Amino acid sequence: MRADAARNLSSVLRTGARLLAEDPSTSMAAIAAAAGVDRTTVHRRFANREALLRAVFQAKLDSAERVLDEARLTEAPVPVALHRYLEGIIPVAREWPVDTRRMMRKDPEASARREAQSARLSTFIQRACDEGYLRADIDAAWARAVLDALVDSIAHQFPAVDPPQAADLVADAFLRGLGVT
Amino acid sequence: MRADAARNLSSVLRTGARLLAEDPSTSMAAIAAAAGVDRTTVHRRFANREALLRAVFQAKLDSAERVLDEARLTEAPVPVALHRYLEGIIPVAREWPVDTRRMMRKDPEASARREAQSARLSTFIQRACDEGYLRADIDAAWARAVLDALVDSIAHQFPAVDPPQAADLVADAFLRGLGVT
DNA sequence: GTCAACTGCAACATCAATGTTGCAGTAGAG
DNA sequence: CTCTACTGCAACATTGATGTTGCAGTTGAC
Numbered sequence: 019m020r021a022d023a024a025r026n027l028s029s030v031l032r033t034g035a036r037l038l039a040e041d042p043s044t045s046m047a048a049i050a051a052a053a054g055v056d057r058t059t060v061h062r063r064f065a066n067r068e069a070l071l072r073a074v075f076q077a078k079l080d081s082a083e084r085v086l087d088e089a090r091l092t093e094a095p096v097p098v099a100l101h102r103y104l105e106g107i108i109p110v111a112r113e114w115p116v117d118t119r120r121m122m123r124k125d126p127e128a129s130a131r132r133e134a135q136s137a138r139l140s141t142f143i144q145r146a147c148d149e150g151y152l153r154a155d156i157d158a159a160w161a162r163a164v165l166d167a168l169v170d171s172i173a174h175q176f177p178a179v180d181p182p183q184a185a186d187l188v189a190d191a192f193l194r195g196l197g198v199t
Numbered sequence: 200m201r202a203d204a205a206r207n208l209s210s211v212l213r214t215g216a217r218l219l220a221e222d223p224s225t226s227m228a229a230i231a232a233a234a235g236v237d238r239t240t241v242h243r244r245f246a247n248r249e250a251l252l253r254a255v256f257q258a259k260l261d262s263a264e265r266v267l268d269e270a271r272l273t274e275a276p277v278p279v280a281l282h283r284y285l286e287g288i289i290p291v292a293r294e295w296p297v298d299t300r301r302m303m304r305k306d307p308e309a310s311a312r313r314e315a316q317s318a319r320l321s322t323f324i325q326r327a328c329d330e331g332y333l334r335a336d337i338d339a340a341w342a343r344a345v346l347d348a349l350v351d352s353i354a355h356q357f358p359a360v361d362p363p364q365a366a367d368l369v370a371d372a373f374l375r376g377l378g379v380t
Numbered sequence: 381g382t383c384a385a386c387t388g389c390a391a392c393a394t395c396a397a398t399g400t401t402g403c404a405g406t407a408g409a410g
Numbered sequence: 411c412t413c414t415a416c417t418g419c420a421a422c423a424t425t426g427a428t429g430t431t432g433c434a435g436t437t438g439a440c
Contacts, residue, residue, distance in 0.1 A: 026387090040301060043224040045427060056388050061429060120221060156377050163356050164372055167348035175344050191345055193378025195371075196337050207417095226397060237418050242399060 029053045030060055032113070035074045039115035046070070071121065075128045078114035082135055085110055091142040096151045097189075099142065104169065104185035111173035139165075151193075165192055210234045211241055213294070216255045220296035227251070252302065256309045259295035263316055266291055272323040277332045278370075280323065285350065285366035292354035320346075332374075346373055 033053040037044040046067060050057045064070040085106035091099050122128045143162045146152050152161055168188045172179060179187065214234040218225040227248055231238045245251040266287035272280050303309045324343045327333050333342055349369045353360060360368065 042222075046429090047427075057428095058389080058430085059387060062386085065429090067428075150379060152377050153379055160353075160357070160368060160372075161377050163352045164349065164377060167352040168345065171344045171348040172341075176341070187341060191341075191376065193376050195374050195376030196333050196342050196345060197374030198331060198334055227399090228397075238398095239400085239419080240417060243416090246399090248398075 026053070026055055026059070027063060030055065030063070030070075031074050031077050034070060035078070035114045035116050038071075038074070038121075039117070042121060068124065072125050072128060074114065074116055075118060075122055075125060078110065078116065078118060079128060079131050079135065081110040081114065082107065083131075086135055086138050091138060092145070096142075096146045096149055100146070101185050101189055103139075103142075104188050105181045107169060108173050108181050108184045108188075111169060112177060115174060161192075168192055207234070207236055207240070208244060211236065211244070211251075212255055212258050215251060216259070216295045216297050219252070219255065219302075220298070223302065249305065253306055253309060255295065255297055256299060256303055256306060256313075259291065259297065259299060260309060260312050260316065262291040262295065263288065264312075267316055267319050272319060273326070277323075277327045277330055281327070282366050282370055284320075284323075285369050286362045288350060289354050289362050289365045289369075292350060293358060296355060342373075349373055 030049065030053045034044075034049045037049055037052055046060055047057050049070075050060045053060075060070070064073060085103065089099050089103035089106060091103065093099075094102065118128075118132055122132060140158065140162050143152075143165070144158050147154075147156070147158050147161070152158075165188070168191055172184045172188055176184070211230065211234045215225075215230045218230055218233055227241055228238050230251075231241045234241075241251070245254060266284065270280050270284035270287060272284065274280075275283065299309075299313055303313060321339065321343050324333075324346070325339050328335075328337070328339050328342070333339075346369075349372055353365045353369055357365070
């Protein structure tokens, strides 16, 4: 039974993330139905709607944290770390399409975790600036925002592009732009 | 009284757009309170919640359409049209921060209008490709997505950057990228 | 086989949001 | 001034989502 329970829990989280991304006001009933379980089962596992959302966010944060760790943002050469980060984070964005920025306001703990991860990436961008990989006239915060925007775009609007190619596209657009020379 | 009515209506739409952007499930009561009018007044003006949303979308679509017209996307030289479009659309995105893509599913008429506007911009991007302003290996759909992402990013995450400078930043990131040479 | 854990189902209470209506007050147009 | 249009306020009905509980059935662990 433990196995069934874990599988269903995971299914509810993934299904919930998908539906909530399309429509943040999706009802628990709709999520339960889409996950193929009864509404009461979901309520037994998650005390309230908030708890379900927290679990979804936590799952996304766990995945993202693993990607940040494995990308070795502080040790690896900038181009290598960037590509490794992109190739890892794009599947995470696709699996957990929920927008953590606006949906986590009521969850200070998750918000703090998100901030910490955000800071790691910002530090990496700053290193890219310092080491001369970005143009000197570029604001680090703007570079950071551009990178995030490109990731979200390729992840959600081009789900068919596989992660390696998606990472190439993002890195290319980020560094070289799309114009001629 | 007609003047008061029009002013309040406009105020409700703008306030509603702002609150709905932060939280799409914002209640009519919250919108009315934020706009400084009674809940029933909003209901007298908009039959449904749907009607209110439609009005917000329509306002955004009207503004966007004006920008598309004035940018002269089919006649003006690509760089000129691009800059004019950006400088016009960024304030629109800021004034109506609602995400039209996901919130208009239930409104086929607005959806069609949005599609038409989207097509105009895609045509423009295609022209930029054809006239050699974009690299030959760049997919037009990807270029289009990148441009949208950059606009949203500068509009919502950097509200303090004024439209001309914001347009410069976006055009620069779009065409040249942020990397060195 | 027995037990424990889990599930679906039905029924229930609660609550917040929606939408309606009547009434009194107010302000601009004529 | 008077009429019209609008507003706020209070009260009400309705609905959909939330969360709870009891009961019976199922399944895996032991």
